[in-house]
Amino acid sequence: MNPVYRFGSWLIDKYAGLREKISPGWLEKNRSKLVETKLSVYVFTASRIGLTGLALVVITLFLAIFGPFIAWEPYDVYPILNKPELAGKLPHPPCFGDCEGLPMFGTDQYGRDVLSLVVRGFRIALVMSIIIVVTSSLIGIVIGLVSGYFGGLVDEILMRFTDMMLAFPGLILAIAFSLTLRLSLRDFLMANPTATSIVASLFALNPKDAPNLANLLSVFLALILVWWPPYARVVRGSVLSVKEQGFIEAAKALGLSTWKILTRHIFPNIMSPLLVMVTFDFATATLSSAALSFLGLGPQPPVPDLGLIISQAGQYFPERSWWIVIEAGTALLLISLGWNLVGDALRDVFDPKTRRSIELKAKIEVRK
Amino acid sequence: MGLGSYLLRRLLTFLPSVIGALLITYLIAYVIPTDPVRAWVGEKLMDPSTLDKLKKEYKFDAPWYEQFAFLVEKLLSGTLIDPVRGTPVVQQVAQRFPITVELAIFGMLFTVAIGIPLGIVAAAKKDSVIDFFVRIFALFGSSIPAFVLYYFLILAFYVYVRASLLAGVPFYSLSCAARLDSIRDTVPVLGYVVWAVGQVPIFGAPMCGEFSVVSDTVVRMWLPGLALGLLSGGFIARIVRNSLLDALTSESILFAKARGLTNQRIWRHALKNAFAPIVTILGLDFAGLLTGAIIAETVFNIPGMGLYMYQGITRLNFPIIIAGTFLFSIIYIVMNLIVDLIYALIDPRVRY
Numbered sequence: 001m002n003p004v005y006r007f008g009s010w011l012i013d014k015y016a017g018l019r020e021k022i023s024p025g026w027l028e029k030n031r032s033k034l035v036e037t038k039l040s041v042y043v044f045t046a047s048r049i050g051l052t053g054l055a056l057v058v059i060t061l062f063l064a065i066f067g068p069f070i071a072w073e074p075y076d077v078y079p080i081l082n083k084p085e086l087a088g089k090l091p092h093p094p095c096f097g098d099c100e101g102l103p104m105f106g107t108d109q110y111g112r113d114v115l116s117l118v119v120r121g122f123r124i125a126l127v128m129s130i131i132i133v134v135t136s137s138l139i140g141i142v143i144g145l146v147s148g149y150f151g152g153l154v155d156e157i158l159m160r161f162t163d164m165m166l167a168f169p170g171l172i173l174a175i176a177f178s179l180t181l182r183l184s185l186r187d188f189l190m191a192n193p194t195a196t197s198i199v200a201s202l203f204a205l206n207p208k209d210a211p212n213l214a215n216l217l218s219v220f221l222a223l224i225l226v227w228w229p230p231y232a233r234v235v236r237g238s239v240l241s242v243k244e245q246g247f248i249e250a251a252k253a254l255g256l257s258t259w260k261i262l263t264r265h266i267f268p269n270i271m272s273p274l275l276v277m278v279t280f281d282f283a284t285a286t287l288s289s290a291a292l293s294f295l296g297l298g299p300q301p302p303v304p305d306l307g308l309i310i311s312q313a314g315q316y317f318p319e320r321s322w323w324i325v326i327e328a329g330t331a332l333l334l335i336s337l338g339w340n341l342v343g344d345a346l347r348d349v350f351d352p353k354t355r356r357s358i359e360l361k362a363k364i365e366v367r368k
Numbered sequence: 369m370g371l372g373s374y375l376l377r378r379l380l381t382f383l384p385s386v387i388g389a390l391l392i393t394y395l396i397a398y399v400i401p402t403d404p405v406r407a408w409v410g411e412k413l414m415d416p417s418t419l420d421k422l423k424k425e426y427k428f429d430a431p432w433y434e435q436f437a438f439l440v441e442k443l444l445s446g447t448l449i450d451p452v453r454g455t456p457v458v459q460q461v462a463q464r465f466p467i468t469v470e471l472a473i474f475g476m477l478f479t480v481a482i483g484i485p486l487g488i489v490a491a492a493k494k495d496s497v498i499d500f501f502v503r504i505f506a507l508f509g510s511s512i513p514a515f516v517l518y519y520f521l522i523l524a525f526y527v528y529v530r531a532s533l534l535a536g537v538p539f540y541s542l543s544c545a546a547r548l549d550s551i552r553d554t555v556p557v558l559g560y561v562v563w564a565v566g567q568v569p570i571f572g573a574p575m576c577g578e579f580s581v582v583s584d585t586v587v588r589m590w591l592p593g594l595a596l597g598l599l600s601g602g603f604i605a606r607i608v609r610n611s612l613l614d615a616l617t618s619e620s621i622l623f624a625k626a627r628g629l630t631n632q633r634i635w636r637h638a639l640k641n642a643f644a645p646i647v648t649i650l651g652l653d654f655a656g657l658l659t660g661a662i663i664a665e666t667v668f669n670i671p672g673m674g675l676y677m678y679q680g681i682t683r684l685n686f687p688i689i690i691a692g693t694f695l696f697s698i699i700y701i702v703m704n705l706i707v708d709l710i711y712a713l714i715d716p717r718v719r720y
Contacts, residue, residue, distance in 0.1 A: 165392075168693070173396075176397060179684075294666075295662065310515060332516070344507060
């Protein structure tokens, strides 16, 4: 049996043991749920696409967490300022062998090591995408749940507003939002050193660079503002179909509070499509925030943002910057490819049609 | 509900939707805490009397709703002037939108040419090598940063194989434009349609026999079109594959098999049933392209609507923002309407 599945199953057993210790009897009550979860893990790990994606996601997450500490060069010191002999040679292509002290994988126009910048870039890309998607999906879930469950006038108002947000090209709306928020965010960060240092440590940037932090935050908030409407639509649709089913009637008849019905009975039943959507959106959000940086709306140099690095290199493309575009582009590709592969495999896991065949094979092994 | 009442309902919600979209974008631009007039004029050329004049002219001294009403009214009468370039925005949009339409058509052609055949083959040979390849292709298409793909296509087909042009957009001669105008003015309704279609150079030029414009446009536009096609072709292929497989396993097809229909007829039925969702996705994709592919326009240097809107927003050019939003919301609504109508044509089960 494959080791990834064994690890996953071990984790589930540990978690179950912990719950059992806290509240005895939990294990017996949730046995079927545990087997079901193990089956899902098995189906996921049985696909090569899922495993490749998982490996990529783990690598990119590792780089996002530790990249800024691994990176061997400060991003905000331009070597060209200290070494006048570099003038006229930059950006320097990758060199193997006789490098005269220049980095092996090439430099950018300021003489910085591109690879070191790219390693730092993972942090910004990952933090951006994860927080954007998690926050906006939460907003969308709340709006969708309320709209779908209560219906009537609330539903009408919320959905017309959602439609209006959807009717407009997202990227352009995000540009407008980001410009709106930029200056007030800058003032806010200037006035609040604590907030600035929190944001700076989140992105692993220099806290003194408040304008760039404000730019990053503005792109970030702008994307959250345009990202939630699809979630609201999807959640509302699923809620509409779930809320008419018998077990919800039963829960109502038993006198459960609306809050409990929503969180305990409706939400778990609409979760699987959401999980797939969120995973795919990590990739899309990575690319969208890179696109905004590419257009010049995100941070400005020296921030090691992958989209910004590529747009700067674009001015010299191709003769004097192909390596920069390749290195930063590959980083972006790996991040989004990882999420997309995982999402693709997850969709198979939750799709009853593709799952049935693998499940039959898996059932015997999982029960052991 | 019948088609008639459906159309009526659509018409009734048309105007509120457009006005709503206009209001939202206007308010977003309005609350940006900078002085738009200063952004138009530029910091260097600041002459207080000019600033005051511009402020008065664009009603920055009036409350926001008056300014909004002023902008919309001027836009609808075609006399809204872009304060930066000094020409009416309607005229600017009329120059740029046809270029966006060309880009969208080329992008759509490549998307369909890549997506639909690949999807059909993948469905026919499910779980084969080709199916796996289509899956990987789709995943790469949605994972690669668009600008990186564009750069490398330019490197391949412009720098190494000199098979494309990247500067200028071919346009037919002025006499041709005059001829189209005269058609519009002489023939009542049809003339107007011909004129409108003719505004897109690649359609207008052959009407006047200027075929070199067509070939120039193809040389200019095929590469961005291919780029857009590569990005979304794989995704479309996956949708085609999945909806075809759904259709092939449906009960109606099972029944057709039981009746002993030939393979060819079974596939024809399945294709017809599968195409409704595909039309929706393609329609929305096309609407997305019509509202401008900003990144593609930036990298390939195409003066289309996306770039225009981008410049308008970053310079707080209210007339451009209002005009662009107006066009975009109409495109979105009309495209949705067309998709719904095609749905009804393809699938007789659809009722409104």
